[in-house]
Amino acid sequence: MTDIRHLKRLAAVQSMNGVGPLTPAAFPGNHCPMHTALGLGTRIKNVSTLVVGTAECGYYSRNLPLASPFPEREQGLHWTYVLDGREVVFGFRDGLISAVKEMDAAGAKVILLLITCVPELIGEDIESVRREIQPQISARLLYIPLGNFKYGSYQPGYWQTLLAMGKLIKKTARKTGTVNILGRSPGEDHIPRPELIALLARHHIPLRFIAPDASIEDFAAAGGARMNLVLSPFLEPLAEWMREEHGVPFFSLHSVYDADEIRGAYRSVGELAAIETDIVFQEAYRQAKKLQEAAKSLFGGKCYIGANIGAIQPFPLAAYLSGLGLSPVMLNTEDFYPSDKAWKDRLVRQNENPVLCLLLNEQADGAVIKELGADVILGDWGGRAETAPPTAQIMDLYGYIGYERTAALLNRIVAALPRKEGDSHNGTV
Template sequence: MSGTNRTYRLSEIESNQGITFSHAAATPGHHCPMHTALAAMRNIRGISSLVLGMPECSFYSRYVMENPVEGTGELHYTYVLDSNEVVFGCREGLIKALEEMERDGAKAIMVIMTCIPALIGEDVKEITETFSLEHNAKAVCIDMAHYKRNGYEAGYYEGYEALGDFCMKKELNSNLVSILGAHKGREGEGLKNWLKNNAFELLEIETGFMLEDFLKITSSAFIIVTNIHYLPLANKLKKEYNIPFVFLGGAYSVSEITACYETIKEQLQLQELPEFVGINELKELEDNIKSQFTGSRFIIPAIIEDVLLLTNYLTSLSMKPCVLHIEEYQLWMQEWKKSILHQSVDPYITFVVQQEINQDAFEKSGFLEEKGFRFSIGETSLKEVASMKIERFFLTSLFGYERTNALLHSLKHLRKEE
């Protein structure tokens, strides 16, 4: 490879630091997690933001935060460390800035720390904690220093997780079920109707919600997570408030999805499962795909947020993963890694920074050998390889049987095109 290090296999990856670039020269590279953290915060009414860093971070972050003051009163300011603060720290200035934001009307402030304050070792978490103790406004800090990882998914994981710091213990409402993540489509409606028909109240948290509503989450009896971005938050709420959850968004196979619904049924003491149309057909389709794709090989050069879960599922259908782009690898993803390795495959892991996976990974993984069916999830320049064109977010508005159905039909279509 032309990068700085050799390409590692999944079994060798223990953290983001072990994922090497596909090419030395990233052109022009990927966004930093500050970008996605801001994108997440932008859609939450009641949360103000303060980007803490250099002019580059502050100036360009205005691409995400177009208005310094939103119509509903949220403030989106930036704090640029001056040359003295780069050396001596920014504690005093930052506290004054937070006080000024409070005076301007901010009640909940997310301080987004970028590379330089992280590098100088400024303890921004302590600063926000001290500020919050002495003021009515509450500030929370997230460390989004890009040099600590390759990609930008941490902006979502840690951004949403930090919302938990604004929460307080509330009395349990045994009728309240929270849904974290998108829950559109027929199945989303089906899930909601099932719960509503059983007299449950729903707290629906997906892109675009109010902090005030979100804070009710600590009184939930149960949480259903449909998107991986909210998984760290659900774990935090379980740890700190003992709220059980199920990660429905992590289930791809029919049996896993059914198990998730069984968990919901048991936790909420429901009499029966909802009736989703076409589960039997989906089982059949799953079997068909398995027989059609046995021995096939695939690569994933695109950004798929739950790439390990997807890979695990495809591998269970007898497809062999060769090379994967992993935007973010966190310790809590370890169980998915183990599950993939348990199926006797060990794909190469890379961080694609140009148009294509590098030659080294292609060759080592054996993907270039012209035997059997090969496909790519995401575009590839290899003309003889069937490729599934995907958007920025891959099937993320769907979950459960409906998502798997869409995925398997796309695979079927891919095979037909061949």
């Protein structure tokens, strides 16, 4: 079954409504956004959550608070409001208000209202309920709409929650020298500290890490920062909002791959932080340029399918690879971020118009992908062990930025592509 005529191309897609599954039966599919919103909520100290929905939502998600890394006193309250048949018909406003007041009385400081499919569908006006009860309670109440039917995956659970957490940021006229690092934890060690962040640290520039294990206080103080460096797409909507609301400029480093663009971004960061970056990264820049040139000669006329690449965003990656001659023919698109409109326009300007799809059934999707005849598959898929087409795994590059990521990305793709006689290897490429 290789018929993909039911899918739309990028130029015709405005939102996730336009992105269909490659094959029809989800087996099992992607997690809903409530899962990640709750997972995030349980990892921010002193944040409480109220999942509003069905018994399925409440029961299955209990493992997340059970696995919270924080001791009970810092854990926050993680409760569930399950709708009954009467509330589905007549609304659940009174019950919700009563539940929130009980959480407030129990000591919650910040309550994330995680509103799932059913309450989203029946149209209860949660925002008006929030506005009505906020003055009556001391806890800060944040509404996060998470209806699964609006989305293709878990990703909005992250960015919607982090965006909502932005409401906790205090207004301040005085900017400090601190740089916010959005999308990385201070103690994170499974991914080496990116080169730029290490440079800032060497210059004793105060860093504030905004990531799942940040505290409420970190969020509250984030508005006084000199700039935001965005390492994860999940934080990009928050960065955009902070620019508008708090005047904090941001640099989206997770979406920059091209060596010149990286140099430009680093230079801009360096100017704001009053440090020099060109010379420091001269060798890394030179290496990345060299790799790009070599890749260009190999990529020309070839095409790829973007499979499951996790949190790496498919459109910025496609725009970059397209510039090197590797054209995207189909992209697994798990979410349509607010910023994706600009990436879509850029890809269309580059004469790229890939088919967009959701990969929800590894076995069935794998068979289709295999038959589509791309030169290489980027990311995980059902044919990961196949040699035709070959696979370049890149999911683990999430969290990396800059020249080091570009080098790793290009080396992996080049290594995966079949070689013709006469292709130069040139060291790494």
